[in-house]
Amino acid sequence: MSVTLAHGAGGEKTLELLTKLILSKVPETLKRTPEGSGIDVLDDGACVKIGDKYLIVTMDSYTVNPIFFPGGDLGKLAASGTINDLVAMGARPIAMLDSLIVEEGTEIEIIDKITSSFIDIVVRENIPLIGGDLKVMPRGQLDKIVITVTGLGIAKRPIIDRDLRPGDKIVITGNIAEHGATIMALQQGLDAERYGLHSDCRPLLRPLLDIVEKYVNHIHAMRDPTRGGLAQTLNEWARDTGTLILIYEDRIPIRFEVRKFCEMVGVDPLYLACEGVMTIAVDSETAPVLVEELQSAGMENATIIGEVRESEKFRGTVVCRTVSGGLRIVEPLRGSLVPRIC
Amino acid sequence: MSVTLAHGAGGEKTLELLTKLILSKVPETLKRTPEGSGIDVLDDGACVKIGDKYLIVTMDSYTVNPIFFPGGDLGKLAASGTINDLVAMGARPIAMLDSLIVEEGTEIEIIDKITSSFIDIVVRENIPLIGGDLKVMPRGQLDKIVITVTGLGIAKRPIIDRDLRPGDKIVITGNIAEHGATIMALQQGLDAERYGLHSDCRPLLRPLLDIVEKYVNHIHAMRDPTRGGLAQTLNEWARDTGTLILIYEDRIPIRFEVRKFCEMVGVDPLYLACEGVMTIAVDSETAPVLVEELQSAGMENATIIGEVRESEKFRGTVVCRTVSGGLRIVEPLRGSLVPRIC
Numbered sequence: 001m002s003v004t005l006a007h008g009a010g011g012e013k014t015l016e017l018l019t020k021l022i023l024s025k026v027p028e029t030l031k032r033t034p035e036g037s038g039i040d041v042l043d044d045g046a047c048v049k050i051g052d053k054y055l056i057v058t059m060d061s062y063t064v065n066p067i068f069f070p071g072g073d074l075g076k077l078a079a080s081g082t083i084n085d086l087v088a089m090g091a092r093p094i095a096m097l098d099s100l101i102v103e104e105g106t107e108i109e110i111i112d113k114i115t116s117s118f119i120d121i122v123v124r125e126n127i128p129l130i131g132g133d134l135k136v137m138p139r140g141q142l143d144k145i146v147i148t149v150t151g152l153g154i155a156k157r158p159i160i161d162r163d164l165r166p167g168d169k170i171v172i173t174g175n176i177a178e179h180g181a182t183i184m185a186l187q188q189g190l191d192a193e194r195y196g197l198h199s200d201c202r203p204l205l206r207p208l209l210d211i212v213e214k215y216v217n218h219i220h221a222m223r224d225p226t227r228g229g230l231a232q233t234l235n236e237w238a239r240d241t242g243t244l245i246l247i248y249e250d251r252i253p254i255r256f257e258v259r260k261f262c263e264m265v266g267v268d269p270l271y272l273a274c275e276g277v278m279t280i281a282v283d284s285e286t287a288p289v290l291v292e293e294l295q296s297a298g299m300e301n302a303t304i305i306g307e308v309r310e311s312e313k314f315r316g317t318v319v320c321r322t323v324s325g326g327l328r329i330v331e332p333l334r335g336s337l338v339p340r341i342c
Numbered sequence: 343m344s345v346t347l348a349h350g351a352g353g354e355k356t357l358e359l360l361t362k363l364i365l366s367k368v369p370e371t372l373k374r375t376p377e378g379s380g381i382d383v384l385d386d387g388a389c390v391k392i393g394d395k396y397l398i399v400t401m402d403s404y405t406v407n408p409i410f411f412p413g414g415d416l417g418k419l420a421a422s423g424t425i426n427d428l429v430a431m432g433a434r435p436i437a438m439l440d441s442l443i444v445e446e447g448t449e450i451e452i453i454d455k456i457t458s459s460f461i462d463i464v465v466r467e468n469i470p471l472i473g474g475d476l477k478v479m480p481r482g483q484l485d486k487i488v489i490t491v492t493g494l495g496i497a498k499r500p501i502i503d504r505d506l507r508p509g510d511k512i513v514i515t516g517n518i519a520e521h522g523a524t525i526m527a528l529q530q531g532l533d534a535e536r537y538g539l540h541s542d543c544r545p546l547l548r549p550l551l552d553i554v555e556k557y558v559n560h561i562h563a564m565r566d567p568t569r570g571g572l573a574q575t576l577n578e579w580a581r582d583t584g585t586l587i588l589i590y591e592d593r594i595p596i597r598f599e600v601r602k603f604c605e606m607v608g609v610d611p612l613y614l615a616c617e618g619v620m621t622i623a624v625d626s627e628t629a630p631v632l633v634e635e636l637q638s639a640g641m642e643n644a645t646i647i648g649e650v651r652e653s654e655k656f657r658g659t660v661v662c663r664t665v666s667g668g669l670r671i672v673e674p675l676r677g678s679l680v681p682r683i684c
Binding site: 001002005007008014017018020021026027030031032033036037038045046050051052053055057058059060061063094095097098099100102103104105107109111112115116119122126128129130131132133136141142143146148150152154339340 | 343344345346347349350351356359360362363364367368369371372373374375378379380381387388390392393394395397399400401402403405407436437439440441442443444445446447448449450451453454457458461464465468469470471472473474475476477478479480483484485488490492494496681682
């Protein structure tokens with residue numbers, strides 16, 4: 001058996017391989033720190049209690065191809081993705097570290113643009129960059145550059161997604177599938193900009209975190225739906241909490257150009273990565289207030305797209321009420337839609 | 343200008359590229375957290391004050407080639423290297439995260455062996471593994487697998503190497519150049535084991551950290567001399583503190599087989615990576631006691647190899663008194679000896 005692209009797509013196959021390689025080998029007591037959370041819950045980040053503080057730690061490798069795309073580049077994506085993972089845990093970033101692996105022969109000017117984008121975001125968000133590494137692999141042993149980033153943050157109250165519960169509303173902060181559609185188009189040799197596509201990749205720190213902190217006692221889960229898109233995020237939530245998540249197709253905000261592109265290539269936008277929106281599970285009384293605040297703060301497409309229900313029959317399942325009024329099951333991601341999406 | 347292997351060798355060229363790509367772009371105030379240390383001092387890890395605790399964070403990418411070698415493999419190296427970086431900061435590991443990037447088509451069995459080695463070390467040292475990532479790159483875009491590891495530790499008193507001062511003795515805990523010689527032989531197509539070579543890669547947590555904590559107020563600098571070997575570590579110390587470091591060639595412990603191999607291929611063992619020894623700068627009264635304790639604890643080759651001096655003429659320089667009684671300057675690493683050494 002060998003590694004396939006599906007193993008890297010962030011869906012069922014990824015979990016299967018992770019389980020074989022890592023999860024099955026680590027004793028339960030070593031999957032988290034005392035009073036913390038870690039690979040026992042597989043959230044956006046781990047939580048480590050230090051004194052009376054909750055330190056959130058997140059670590060991701062960024063391999064996106066192409067490394068420059070409309071709306072951003074590898075550096076912007078790596079910084080934004082890390083910040084968004086911290087925010088998704090309810091944490092305010094306090095420091096970042098980055099490790100670059102570069103291919104011998106790559107133009108330094110190219111790498112320089114990538115690190116400038118990375119640092120632009122980090123500096124603009126006022127986050128100290130405190131460490132990292134730089135390695136070079138000989139020509140032909142790596143495609144140009146990959147970046148791995150560690151993010152540290154402090155959460156007043158960490159948002160651990162297993163808190164999601166029946167009765168919660170599902171809120172999305174903006175249009176979905178923007179990043180995934182853009183990278184997919186580029187990998188198919190299409191001029192993404194001509195199709196009106198551009199990545200939504202951006203840090204969701206301001207103004208989102210202020211609002212989240214205000215309602216943190218009412219927010220039960222939060223995640224940036226990257227690999228595997230909204231479908232994968234909701235499936236993981238449903239699976240991990242044994243709930244049914246019902247979403248309404250006509251409420252999911254998708255930009256016209258993205259929808260058109262998805263129809264053209266025959267792909268479901270629910271599975272395409274977002275890099276600039278957040279999915280939030282929040283109690284039903286707070287949901288409309290939260291949406292209103294998000295909209296006032298500039299996230300004008302923020303909206304309630306569904307709800308969490310108890311269900312014996314559809315335990316762990318995501319169901320979508322289609323525009324025509326039918327119901328369809330939104331399966332977890334099984335194959336690989338786009339390699340090197342993030 | 344394009345990236346060369348020398349940019350990844352850990353010497354002057356690495357610092358030059360890091361400065362261009364990262365260090366020159368980050369404002370001084372964002373190179374560390376308040377009351378902490380970071381890329382302002384470029385130590386083995388960064389220090390972040392959280393409440394009344396010193397959190398040490400280290401992050402490194404491991405790209406060693408071949409991924410299996412006498413004495414270890416990529417997984418063991420990645421776990422050991424991270425633990426050793428924490429120990430070098432005077433920190434007790436509290437958690438680790440790992441991010442794997444794997445090439446499509448790689449045998450899962452191979453990756454599985456690597457992650458088993460990694461987890462063996464982590465579990466044996468009782469360190470929680472709390473997060474990470476898994477990405478796949480298409481066939482031909484990466485050579486098999488690279489691992490990036492983040493280590494978190496708590497230090498009672500962080501050992502920041504800029505504390506090194508004239509009067510200090512330089513102690514090494516064991517034989518040098520073992521890992522570097524082994525990987526170099528393998529990359530030259532030689533049967534390393536036939537030459538009696540094997541990597542010294544191992545975690546230096548027990549019993550070293552207990553001893554270090556006992557003498558921490560007398561220890562001013564500590565580093566595991568990996569890329570660029572002992573020569574590079576000492577040169578960085580001398581450069582960063584404006585001191586002269588004098589070492590005695592006949593006191594540096596090198597195993598016969600390693601010395602013979604180095605003579606055969608014409609390479610200076612001072613520049614070859616160690617993955618299982620520590621260099622320690624300690625005040626002169628404590629040095630003999632420290633060495634004795636290290637020896638009693640099983641590090642039988644631990645010894646004083648030199649000292650730190652004030653010098654106008656040789657500020658920032660490492661000088662070696664040769665066996666024949668002459669003096670030679672030990673230059674910082676300029677080129678690249680062995681790619682993908684760690």
